[in-house]
Amino acid sequence: MKEQTGFKNNYILGISFISALGGYLFGFDFAVISGALPFLQKQFAFNSYWEGFATGILAIGAIVGCVIAGQVADKYGRRPGLMLAAALFAISSLAMALAPNRDLFLVARFAAGAGVGMASMLSPMYISEIAPSAIRGRLVAMNQLTVVLGILITNLVNYMLRNTGADAWRLMFGLGVIPSGLFLAGAYFLPESPRWLIRHNKEQAAEVILGKMGDRLYVSESLAMIKKSMTSAVGVNYAAVFKRAILPALLTGIGLAMFQQFCGINTVFNYAPKIFQSIGASKDDQLLQTVFIGAVNLLFTILAMALVDKLGRKPLMLIGAGGLCLLYVLIVNALHSGSGMLSGLLLAAIGTYAMTLAPVIWVLISEIFPVAVRAAAITIAVVSLWLAYFILVFTFPVLFERMKENTFYIYAGICAAGFLFVLLRIKETKGKNLEDVEQAIAMH
Numbered sequence: 001m002k003e004q005t006g007f008k009n010n011y012i013l014g015i016s017f018i019s020a021l022g023g024y025l026f027g028f029d030f031a032v033i034s035g036a037l038p039f040l041q042k043q044f045a046f047n048s049y050w051e052g053f054a055t056g057i058l059a060i061g062a063i064v065g066c067v068i069a070g071q072v073a074d075k076y077g078r079r080p081g082l083m084l085a086a087a088l089f090a091i092s093s094l095a096m097a098l099a100p101n102r103d104l105f106l107v108a109r110f111a112a113g114a115g116v117g118m119a120s121m122l123s124p125m126y127i128s129e130i131a132p133s134a135i136r137g138r139l140v141a142m143n144q145l146t147v148v149l150g151i152l153i154t155n156l157v158n159y160m161l162r163n164t165g166a167d168a169w170r171l172m173f174g175l176g177v178i179p180s181g182l183f184l185a186g187a188y189f190l191p192e193s194p195r196w197l198i199r200h201n202k203e204q205a206a207e208v209i210l211g212k213m214g215d216r217l218y219v220s221e222s223l224a225m226i227k228k229s230m231t232s233a234v235g236v237n238y239a240a241v242f243k244r245a246i247l248p249a250l251l252t253g254i255g256l257a258m259f260q261q262f263c264g265i266n267t268v269f270n271y272a273p274k275i276f277q278s279i280g281a282s283k284d285d286q287l288l289q290t291v292f293i294g295a296v297n298l299l300f301t302i303l304a305m306a307l308v309d310k311l312g313r314k315p316l317m318l319i320g321a322g323g324l325c326l327l328y329v330l331i332v333n334a335l336h337s338g339s340g341m342l343s344g345l346l347l348a349a350i351g352t353y354a355m356t357l358a359p360v361i362w363v364l365i366s367e368i369f370p371v372a373v374r375a376a377a378i379t380i381a382v383v384s385l386w387l388a389y390f391i392l393v394f395t396f397p398v399l400f401e402r403m404k405e406n407t408f409y410i411y412a413g414i415c416a417a418g419f420l421f422v423l424l425r426i427k428e429t430k431g432k433n434l435e436d437v438e439q440a441i442a443m444h
Helices: 009-044 048-075 078-098 102-130 133-161 168-174 177-188 194-199 203-213 216-230 247-262 266-277 283-307 313-337 342-355 357-367 371-425 434-443
Strands: none
Touching (some): 009 048, 009 078, 009 102, 009 133, 009 177, 009 203, 009 283, 048 078, 048 102, 078 102, 078 168, 078 177, 102 133, 102 194, 102 357, 102 371, 133 168, 133 357, 194 203, 194 216, 247 357, 247 371, 266 283, 266 342, 283 342, 313 342, 313 357, 313 371, 342 357, 357 371
16 A cells, blocks of 8 residues: 655644644643652641552543543544543643542542543544554654653653642642643644544545645545445444454453553652652652653653654564563662662663553554444553553552562563563554554454
8 A cells, every 4th residue: 555645744743733732631640640649648648558549540530531532532523522631631630739638639630530531542543543644653652742741841840849838739730721721722623533524424524624634636545545444334332342353453452551551660650759769869859850750751752753653563562561571670679779770770661661662552552443443442442551550550559568679570570471462462553554454453
């Protein structure tokens, strides 16, 4: 299949970036908790159980958000779903900032999770549906870029607010209103996904939008390709996802999603202060380390965007799984000896993950499912991801309290298993349009 060349790069890049702002919300809420936890421990008397629960309840909300997003995306379109996610996030950010007690704070964080869950599913789905195959990997990886920008900027803000008093955490959470307001304004001006429009018998509207994206040849080729894939499309329901023809792709998607979390790196993102506290670092140093983590994360995500459509998905996944397995073994030894190497090893692990597993798994999840069931299948895969994230961050404070540095041996073992899973189960999707990917997966 030849690459489509008559597309308008700047326009497609612009609407992809607006959609990818949903990733920023994920990055914000993901990072804000690490800076706020030392304050919340005092404010609400958190022990290791409540620490894990307050971090992880974001994921429970995200699971609910994913289910809502799947239904909204199929019935009303991708754009209304993105707008709803932004509005929910803005309201919940204010509610967290103003929470008078622990229970109301947890309810508000659950609601923030619902907004993040909707955005985490709809942003990559929308981008994958509007992006030409030649640059789709890069554009979907842009979603991960905004996630890491959200993490870095939030870590910087947390560090600057660290000495502003006992209520600094309220400002940390309240500032979420700014990115969510920008995302809501941007989403209002997004065009609807042409694939969704054609599935809902709105071909003329789809043609107009495709005309903004490319020349006449691009429009006719895209319409023909989308229609061809729609011939087998029926009303989407979750039962259809479990049919024999689609089940292999679904199980692969679930496996990838859960591996992205169980590989363990998010314990470093969410609990860096706790890990550095265990080797005697001051509170200032703990929060400064989160800024370094955010910066490395950003640099290596930019590198991933350059590599994902060149090296391909599978080689990057194998590098990520193998590299993390080795680094975790070294991290155990550094924690055990209180070595000054710890910071460098943790940053190397962050860089490895940011360049490989973090963006590539989102790209693959947005690509591997047949168009007829894409929304339902992505919902199930992303729900699996959030469930795995909850289990990871809920169990880490308790595991780390009991097992200390040996906790990272668990994640090393999971990465070794993940390496084998990728080697045996994953097919390369680089440079293929979504309809070609669908055929390749069906034949696998």
